[in-house]
Amino acid sequence: MTNPDGTVAPGALMAAEVAEQPTVLARLIAEGVDEIAAVRAHIEAYRPRFVLIAARGTSDHAALYAKYLAEVGLQLPAGLASPSTLTVYGARPDLSEVLFLAVSQSGGSPDLVGSVEAARACGALTVAVTNNPSSPLAAAAAHHVDIRAGLELAVAATKTYTAELLALYLLLCGGDADAVPDAAARTLAFGPQAYAAAERYRFTQRLVTTARGFSYPTAREAALKVMETSYLSAQAFSGADLLHGPLAMVDPDLPVIAIVTPGAGGAAMAPVVARLAESGANVLLVGPDGGLPVASAGIAEELLPILEILPLQQLAWRLALDRGGDPDRPRGLSKVTETW
């Protein structure tokens, strides 16, 4: 997609990085598994009683995924850290027996570095998951996991998100994810269906995404992706929370994307999908039986988020181009965001 004059076509970077994901995931398994197992052994030896996870932006959705892995997989209570309590308010809690995970593509955000330093000083075992082993965040944490996604050039994060998810799965669950790269390739091959679905949203300013359990981070990340590439007001709700208030605004003019994949989370969406149908909402399903298929056969529920986001990345990319934008360079954003 390089033009004859050397410029790059709009969206070419994001398209290449979306397509690269099966390779990135396979590389992380092939090259990263020993490093991750070593960090995992440190965590097991530490015997944490609680898990806190800190992140911003897209990585915050990987953090939410890690929260479900900690609670369901490790059977540990877990929370998303509010970086501001450590950095803005200077809280210094006793964090002994706490595993403090920080997730960041760049490893460069000062408030994350500050919260890891504070957590370490408070007694936590600190682990950073980043795409940059020489980042300040990697240096601040006791242990580092490199997601090995290669340089990400598009401002909208794609391959670093799925690589973060896989790294967190390997770190916290230690299971076998060998089937995931092929399943990712098979899911991406359904791309034309995602591009066709983008047609429907050409003129909407609003969108709702919803899911439950392990798929809820997918709903959050999909909403951010269309927000930052196509400037939609896209809102993500857990299926349960949607019924507590926000359902009032859902009408036939407000499109809904629901992620309903095999497993307990997808099953818990049944009453939500029924209520959406009653309200006359226009619903696009993501899942093996839905409008946007996911090659989920043989993949454990906790690994499905790595696949579910793929058609939604394709949809966000296509929609941004259809609306005349450049998903590689959303207005007002830079690749590394510094917040304090």
Place this chain on the structure above:
Amino acid sequence: MTNPDGTVAPGALMAAEVAEQPTVLARLIAEGVDEIAAVRAHIEAYRPRFVLIAARGTSDHAALYAKYLAEVGLQLPAGLASPSTLTVYGARPDLSEVLFLAVSQSGGSPDLVGSVEAARACGALTVAVTNNPSSPLAAAAAHHVDIRAGLELAVAATKTYTAELLALYLLLCGGDADAVPDAAARTLAFGPQAYAAAERYRFTQRLVTTARGFSYPTAREAALKVMETSYLSAQAFSGADLLHGPLAMVDPDLPVIAIVTPGAGGAAMAPVVARLAESGANVLLVGPDGGLPVASAGIAEELLPILEILPLQQLAWRLALDRGGDPDRPRGLSKVTETW
């Protein structure tokens, strides 16, 4: 606002409940303080190491407030519980030394009751904060705090939200909140300014709210309030997260409400307000120096959320009426939402 034929004018219930808040807050302090101190003594004797808080809808924003209180006030790590991990996925973590707080107006949502029962069986100290001492949630928890807000009839929660905030402050911080009811009355007296501000949003379909720290729950609750009464796509962002992606969609056509009140959270909003100004956004400030004043003089930062939401409730009420809706009875919602 009762009509001659006995019917109630649209919004009359919500208007009465918004206006009642100084009385409700004063009653909670006068009648509830001993009960709350007794539960607080149980918590202190238990010496928790970690706090988990479970809630849905409006109460979820009170839960987020409690998370900041736990982290900054109690200096304990805290997390928002994902009810689905206990109820949908059947996780059974070791919750000894964990304080498990459940916050609910009705005390009736089955998934909250289920998560309190599961947390109690897993060894947590369970405390329910509700407006109904005879609710299943109050029965399920080891201890109960009654917010004494009186029957709430409007579907959009107002007085139960501020009463939950005050109860949580008294429970977790034990400080003096005696000045709050008067400050609430003085803040509500600025109502005409909130009604005038509602004019600006008569025809928008979208809105962004933003804040940091203790005020972030205010941004979340304000967004939900306009979502459920006026069916806007209203999105709340922590000021830091706004800079990580969502800023791309902010332009002069997307109105922003920023809560900037005295204290560290408001001070941390300075760079966010500056970036919003650069992007040409239309920003309405809530705070002592803003378009929507808050009678914050002499009130500690951690108590300001009880005041900040008041002009935003007034704005949501006025906007719903202006748009031809009935904020007492949003379409598609009932007062008690049952989710599993």
